[in-house]
Amino acid sequence: MKPRVVILATGGTIAGISHAPAQAGYASGQVTIRQMIQSVPDLDHLAVVTGEQISNVGSQDISFDILKRLTGRINALLEQADIHGIVVTHGTDTMEETAFFLNLTVNSPKPVVVTGAMRPANAISADGPLNLFNAVAVAADSDAQERGVLVVMNDRIHGAHSLTKTNTTSVETFLSPVNGLVGTVNYGKTVYFRFPFRRHTFLSRFSDLFCTQSRVMLPRVDIVYACIDMPPDLMDCCVASGAQGIVIAGDGNGNMNQATVKKAARMAGRGVFIVRSSRVPTGTVGRNVEVDDDACGFIVSDELNPAKARILLMLALTEKPDLKTVQQLFYTY
Numbered sequence: 001m002k003p004r005v006v007i008l009a010t011g012g013t014i015a016g017i018s019h020a021p022a023q024a025g026y027a028s029g030q031v032t033i034r035q036m037i038q039s040v041p042d043l044d045h046l047a048v049v050t051g052e053q054i055s056n057v058g059s060q061d062i063s064f065d066i067l068k069r070l071t072g073r074i075n076a077l078l079e080q081a082d083i084h085g086i087v088v089t090h091g092t093d094t095m096e097e098t099a100f101f102l103n104l105t106v107n108s109p110k111p112v113v114v115t116g117a118m119r120p121a122n123a124i125s126a127d128g129p130l131n132l133f134n135a136v137a138v139a140a141d142s143d144a145q146e147r148g149v150l151v152v153m154n155d156r157i158h159g160a161h162s163l164t165k166t167n168t169t170s171v172e173t174f175l176s177p178v179n180g181l182v183g184t185v186n187y188g189k190t191v192y193f194r195f196p197f198r199r200h201t202f203l204s205r206f207s208d209l210f211c212t213q214s215r216v217m218l219p220r221v222d223i224v225y226a227c228i229d230m231p232p233d234l235m236d237c238c239v240a241s242g243a244q245g246i247v248i249a250g251d252g253n254g255n256m257n258q259a260t261v262k263k264a265a266r267m268a269g270r271g272v273f274i275v276r277s278s279r280v281p282t283g284t285v286g287r288n289v290e291v292d293d294d295a296c297g298f299i300v301s302d303e304l305n306p307a308k309a310r311i312l313l314m315l316a317l318t319e320k321p322d323l324k325t326v327q328q329l330f331y332t333y
């Protein structure tokens with residue numbers, strides 16, 4: 001019997017229509033899930049595919065309300081014995097954030113695969129149909145189980161923890177620079193290299209947060225970008241606006257100027273969670289390298305970039321944790 005895969009559509013360029021096939025200008029979120037499924041030949045050879053529209057927005061407009069709905073729906077669908085896997089179609093701008101959020105909040109070992117496109121549906125050499133074909137192939141594949149949330153783009157299978165968008169327009173935009181790929185998929189043929197070693201999905205401590213009609217409120221966490229002569233009072237603005245945590249997109253190994261270190265340490269002393277991440281696209285941020293994290297009361301993001309570090313901190317703060325616990329979470333997830 002053919003596996004059953006449900007596609008949950010959220011919008012993005014894969015559902016976008018350009019003003020003309022050879023023009024950069026386009027509007028995302030125009031094509032419905034029905035039209036998208038019809039546009040991919042032989043999808044029905046891989047699986048019995050059905051679709052649902054969760055939202056239809058460019059991924060710059062994805063909100064935590066949409067994400068809570070999405071993860072709640074995925075958890076409900078995957079409880080059904082006859083559903084083998086889920087594909088989420090999504091814009092590429094914030095795809096890594098959604099994939100990481102789902103990686104922490106989905107409550108099942110079954111495959112959940114996020115995909116999208118860099119070129120609109122009617123552009124020359126649109127990449128969406130083959131990405132969708134490959135994503136359904138992975139979602140229908142039993143070997144994709146227990147690997148956490150995966151992102152399939154341009155024949156690559158990425159783990160949600162590791163991938164990042166590296167190019168504004170190229171179809172080869174996603175890389176997993178620190179840990180490498182989970183596998184590859186070529187016209188539906190999958191090859192796996194590894195299981196992601198960070199904790200995820202059915203083993204995540206956050207996997208019960210959004211199981212049903214959850215009303216969990218996520219606390220505000222802001223990101224501040226470090227640069228030469230960085231003004232430390234940006235952080236005052238975050239806290240005055242209700243942020244319980246601040247992620248610093250630091251220079252290099254999570255650095256910031258002395259004035260910012262002092263200000264951030266004073267804030268940490270008053271209970272604001274300060275996470276040092278990096279504005280550099282690849283590498284990890286280590287504890288107590290140039291900044292005395294122990295003395296300042298800071299947390300380091302390890303491999304997580306600022307956008308993903310923010311998501312982990314938001315989820316962590318729902319548990320009212322201490323500093324040590326939060327640091328441990330950054331080494332675990």
Ligand code: GLU
Nearest residue numbers: 012013058059091092093
């Ligand atoms: N801003 C669009 C989005 O993220 C463009 C990116 C894309 O889907 O390729 O939805």
